[in-house]
Amino acid sequence: MGRGEIEMESSYRIVYDKLWQDLKKRDPEEITAVRAVSYSSNTCQFVVMFFNEEYIVDSAKETIRRKTDGYIPDVMATIIILNYLAYAQPLPESVPSWVSIKEIPGGMIFYSAFHKTAVSVLIETFGHQTGRLMRVAPSLGGQAGPFGHESVVFRAFPEIPLCVIVWQGDEEVKANATILYDPSIELMLRSAISIDLGVYLAGQLKRLNTAHE
Known part of the structure; x- marks a missing residue:
């Protein structure tokens, strides 16, 4: 999802740009250690599973595309995926449960x-x-x-x-x-x-x- 390929409200644009910059500041190994994602240092790409589909997140080109067909997710999905990666932290063990x-x-x-x-x-x-x-x-x-x-x-x-x-x-x-x-x-x-x-x-x-x- 390049800068010229997406139209969005200015509020989304601010969040979108910040998340890409926050992701670039992270050590990819720190992210892969605590998230079920893979990373290739040769391509600067993460592979992320999002709702049963694999997405390629290219932090160098600032693009996200579905692996199977190159589909570009909408801005909401993009921000969700970027948030998931950019703020990845270790998780304590817990018993699965459900809350509203x-x-x-x-x-x-x-x-x-x-x-x-x-x-x-x-x-x-x-x-x-x-x-x-x-x-x-x-x-x-x-x-x-x-x-x-x-x-x-x-x-x-x-x-x-x-x-x-x-x-x-x-x-x-x-x-x-x-x-x-x-x-x-x-x-x-x-x-x-x-x-x-x-x-x-x-x-x-x-x-x-x-x-x-």
Whole structure:
């Protein structure tokens, strides 16, 4: 994703440019030691698994492209991937669990926007047709989750799972949905980027559902 290949709002541009510079300041070996990514010193490229697809992150050229076809991810996905690499730190051992966005430090501040741009999208898309969620989920590497037929676990990155749950509505019961995170995400992504990750996932699921209609 070169500088001339992407259009974005100025606020995104500031974050985008800063993340590339922060990534370049890091020792790649420090990143590969604590993240499930590979790096080639010959090409200055990381290989990152993001939602079941490999992406080539070229820190010299400041580009990100999908390995299979050269597809350039949108600005939100790019910032998420760069954040994941640029701020990589060792993780303490912990027992996997699930929490809502409200339980992530800083998450409460963004909850209203998160509900509008992520949860509401899931409700609108799958709230009355939960079976569609299971049909489109495999395209993003989703697998059946621990909360019944309407829950799916995705791996945004190998270390970062998200669980989407949709409760089907009818004439008597209002449809609902949520996205759950592992608490360790607070050590891997900034809180605002964690919000973006949920919004990105909801948007991709909606896109896939529309494509299947």
